[in-house]
Amino acid sequence: MKFTPSKINFFLLFKLPSAFFTGISVKSISDKKAVAHVKFKWINQNPFKSMFWAVQGMAAEFTTGILVMQSIDKSNRKISMLVTNMNATFTKKAVGRIHFECNQGKDIDAAIQRAVETGEGQTVILTSEGINEDGISVSKFEFEWSLKVKP
Secondary structure, X not given: OOOOHHHHHHHHHHHOHHHHHOOOEEEEEOOOOEEEEEEOOHHHEOOOOOEOXXXXXXXHHHHHHHHHHHHHHHHOOOEEEEEEEEEEEEOOOOOOEEEEEEOOHHHHHHXXXXXXXXXXXXXXXXXXXXXXXXXXXXXXXXXXXXXXXOO
């Protein structure tokens, strides 16, 4: 499957409807990076008039996850993927349009290559940072992905 923003956004509607309805959309994807946006609105707000942390987490995780899915697809191997740990830091209220980006496609490719060569599970820590319209970081997420070649 060719990974394009339109195909990924269509995937969101049917496989991750909560992400779709809260306004998360993929803007670009390449071998190296993935970018998603989400706009602050009524459906994704918290009581403090900013974006709910879980919506930010979904957008951040999605930028890392689609790069993992794409790398697995390129490997032509059956590989399981699972988030085993997550860490987040919030530095500013998330209002307006927030852009999340993960640019560690090469790290994912290397972890998958190690998993294929050794037959052992591998972990890779991927970062996605939320940046507001003024270019200021509002949140930073780290996801530890476990990758294992299926028998």
